[in-house]
Amino acid sequence: MKKEILKxxxxxxxxxxxxxxxxxxxxxxxxxxxxDLDIYRGEVLGLAGESGCGKTTLGKAILRLVxxxxxxxxxVSKEDDETELTSLEKKDMDPFRKKLxxxxxxxxxxxxxxxxxxxxxxxxxKKFGVNSKEERRKIIxxxxxxVNMRREYMDRYPHEFSGGQRQRIGIVRALCLDPELIVCxxxxxALDVSIQAQVLQLLMQLKKDNxxxxxxxxxxxxxxxxxxxxxxxxxxxxIVELCDSEDLYKNTLHxxxxxxxxxxxxxxxxxxxxxxxxxGDVPSPVNPPKxxxxxxxxxxAKDICKTEVxxxxxxxxxxxxxxxxxxxxxxxxxx
Amino acid sequence: xxxxxxxxxxxxxxxREEEKSFSIKKRSRIVSKFLNNRLAVVGLIIFTIIILASxxxxxxxxxxxxxxxxxSMRQAPSFDHWFGTDSTGRDVFTRVLFGxxxxxxxxxxxxxxxxxxxxAVGCYAGYKGGWIDVIALRIxxxxxxxxxxxxxxxxxxxxxxxxxxxxxxxxxxxxxxxYRLARARMxxxxxxEYVQALRSFGLSTFTICYKxxxxxxxxPIMVNITxxxxxxxxxxxxxxFLGLGVPLNIPTWGNILNVAQDILILQNYWWMWGPVGLVxxxxxxxxxxxxDGLRDSTDPSxxx
Ligand SMILES: Nc1ncnc2c1ncn2[C@@H]1O[C@H](COP(=O)(O)OP(=O)(O)OP(=O)(O)O)[C@@H](O)[C@H]1O
Ligand code: SF4
Ligand SMILES: [Mg+2]
Numbered sequence: 033m034k035k036e037i038l039k040x041x042x043x044x045x046x047x048x049x050x051x052x053x054x055x056x057x058x059x060x061x062x063x064x065x066x067x068d069l070d071i072y073r074g075e076v077l078g079l080a081g082e083s084g085c086g087k088t089t090l091g092k093a094i095l096r097l098v099x100x101x102x103x104x105x106x107x108v109s110k111e112d113d114e115t116e117l118t119s120l121e122k123k124d125m126d127p128f129r130k131k132l133x134x135x136x137x138x139x140x141x142x143x144x145x146x147x148x149x150x151x152x153x154x155x156x157x158k159k160f161g162v163n164s165k166e167e168r169r170k171i172i173x174x175x176x177x178x179v180n181m182r183r184e185y186m187d188r189y190p191h192e193f194s195g196g197q198r199q200r201i202g203i204v205r206a207l208c209l210d211p212e213l214i215v216c217x218x219x220x221x222a223l224d225v226s227i228q229a230q231v232l233q234l235l236m237q238l239k240k241d242n243x244x245x246x247x248x249x250x251x252x253x254x255x256x257x258x259x260x261x262x263x264x265x266x267x268x269x270x271i272v273e274l275c276d277s278e279d280l281y282k283n284t285l286h287x288x289x290x291x292x293x294x295x296x297x298x299x300x301x302x303x304x305x306x307x308x309x310x311x312g313d314v315p316s317p318v319n320p321p322k323x324x325x326x327x328x329x330x331x332x333a334k335d336i337c338k339t340e341v342x343x344x345x346x347x348x349x350x351x352x353x354x355x356x357x358x359x360x361x362x363x364x365x366x367x
Numbered sequence: 368x369x370x371x372x373x374x375x376x377x378x379x380x381x382x383r384e385e386e387k388s389f390s391i392k393k394r395s396r397i398v399s400k401f402l403n404n405r406l407a408v409v410g411l412i413i414f415t416i417i418i419l420a421s422x423x424x425x426x427x428x429x430x431x432x433x434x435x436x437x438x439s440m441r442q443a444p445s446f447d448h449w450f451g452t453d454s455t456g457r458d459v460f461t462r463v464l465f466g467x468x469x470x471x472x473x474x475x476x477x478x479x480x481x482x483x484x485x486x487a488v489g490c491y492a493g494y495k496g497g498w499i500d501v502i503a504l505r506i507x508x509x510x511x512x513x514x515x516x517x518x519x520x521x522x523x524x525x526x527x528x529x530x531x532x533x534x535x536x537x538x539x540x541x542x543x544x545x546y547r548l549a550r551a552r553m554x555x556x557x558x559x560e561y562v563q564a565l566r567s568f569g570l571s572t573f574t575i576c577y578k579x580x581x582x583x584x585x586x587p588i589m590v591n592i593t594x595x596x597x598x599x600x601x602x603x604x605x606x607x608f609l610g611l612g613v614p615l616n617i618p619t620w621g622n623i624l625n626v627a628q629d630i631l632i633l634q635n636y637w638w639m640w641g642p643v644g645l646v647x648x649x650x651x652x653x654x655x656x657x658x659d660g661l662r663d664s665t666d667p668s669x670x671x
Contacts, residue, residue: 104433205564
């Protein structure tokens with residue numbers, strides 16, 4: 033039986049666009065524009081989409097690193113207690129900050145250059161009640177070993193480490209309070225391919241050892257297939273398709289996902305796939321197109337797409353739930 | 368597997384590299400870069416000499432900087448009086464040494480205190496943003512656009528001349544620059560991912576901005592402190608020369624220079640103003656060299 037750990041309802045994050053001498057708000061960047069999403073305990077949920085579609089912002093909104101403009105983020109504990117996070121006072125967030133953590137994209141800015149690893153990791157531990165220094169050193173040392181690094185590294189400065197090592201230290205930081213859900217924001221994109229594989233393997237190992245749930249953000253659909261249980265595809269701040277990862281590749285419903293998948297390089301030369309090239313850039317999230325936000329670039333667009341916004345509907349493929357938002361899907365909708 | 372001699376050599380090289388690359392600390396790189404800058408090193412040496420000489424003035428000179436000695440008025444430099452004596456027979460060299468104490472204290476003290484104020488406000492406002500930032504920015508603009516000399520005149524006429532007043536004015540007009548510098552650094556630092564990570568733990572604003580972010584904003588601030596020290600020393604000298612600075616009975620470099628207002632002295636007794644003028648110039652120059660050296664050695668974009 034699948035149980036939720038996090039429920040997002042109509043989450044929106046708008047950033048004001050300011051201009052002019054008086055710094056007036058002239059519009060909004062709709063970075064995340066109405067996302068409904070359930071994340072289940074113990075799963076790896078992939079979140080894919082082009083650059084700028086709001087993946088990072090959604091991840092940050094979950095941790096309240098940016099304040100959602102609208103919507104609800106509900107945390108469900110192991111004992112099924114539900115807590116709505118966005119309405120909590122800052123200080124009441126603390127117990128949930130332990131449960132929700134994040135690993136960042138850029139290994140170069142993710143560690144404080146002025147502190148040793150221990151120096152920058154000890155404050156969070158102190159805050160959450162690990163009062164003796166020996167104990168803090170032990171926790172960090174153990175975690176360093178868990179990510180295949182030496183204990184002694186905790187007394188070194190970030191500039192002494194390679195990108196892959198820094199990323200593993202970032203993982204240590206996310207793990208140090210024993211979280212339940214980790215948002216991995218393109219945790220491996222900045223690394224060499226060979227090191228990517230290493231870090232991914234490590235992440236999966238840690239997931240197994242610590243019963244973690246991952247929200248795995250990526251712009252690269254070739255990685256997600258093997259890692260993720262389910263995948264959500266995002267476009268211009270909205271989720272356009274959400275299904276089991278196998279179904280996404282075999283029974284693609286949304287034209288945008290189709291285009292993304294066709295762009296994955298294939299090693300097998302005999303297997304000819306037609307590559308769908310998307311024309312034009314991602315439209316500005318300040319002025320998203322009317323109707324289906326994807327219609328200016330969609331190879332299948334019809335007249336209805338220009339006027340009516342498709343909603344995320346539930347279908348069934350392969351006996352699994354499969355959500356997609358497109359007018360042209362000829363499968364029976366499931367209520 | 369049998370290790371060939373080549374293998375062993377590689378092992379050794381690898382081992383050495385590991386040890387070496389891990390023993391180099393960030394600080395030492397900055398220090399060595401600073402030491403490579405000749406001007407900065409010369410500046411630092413002369414700066415240290417002048418400061419030590421001022422601190423240990425009583426050991427270096429047998430005279431009292433305040434004692435009037437009418438038998439030895441306006442004597443030219445000699446073995447007894449290196450810089451000669453002034454109109455009331457006081458030893459000018461001694462006065463320059465003791466004057467250095469006050470002048471450097473004012474310059475360095477004002478620079479450090481305005482940095483403390485500027486950093487305290489700038490870090491918090493820059494990190495927090497929002498209305499706090501807007502208000503702090505406007506206030507700093509008001510203070511920075513206030514003409515220093517009018518403030519000095521005002522305060523002197525209201526409360527009289529004093530060392531404390533002068534420093535207060537320097538700090539009031541000087542913190543704005545430091546504030547802006549600190550704020551600008553914080554604005555760019557707060558988007559760094561390590562700051563986001565700290566926030567995701569819900570650490571307090573104070574811990575995040577003063578403990579974790581500030582060290583990364585310090586190097587431009589250090590440079591600015593040295594440069595403003597030089598500026599404050601010059602301003603003190605200028606104001607004291609005009610008779611608006613530190614009360615005349617306290618020897619400062621500016622007050623010693625004050626005698627040059629008299630055209631007679633300016634023309635006939637060069638030793639009463641020449642040496643002290645030179646000391647001021649040299650000191651200010653040295654401080655500027657140090658500042659430049661610091662800037663070059665801490666600027667990450669110039670890392671070689
Ligand atoms: N603090 C902010 N202020 C204003 N606009 C922002 C801010 N953060 C993000 N945005 C905008 O929101 C949109 C979504 O950004 P986001 O970083 O979430 O994209 P992303 O999907 O993570 O992209 P990438 O793959 O490049 O990381 C972008 O158009 C971006 O310019
Ligand atoms: S609704 Fe129309 S434009 Fe949008 S994805 Fe479907 S076919 Fe393309
Ligand atoms: Mg991103």
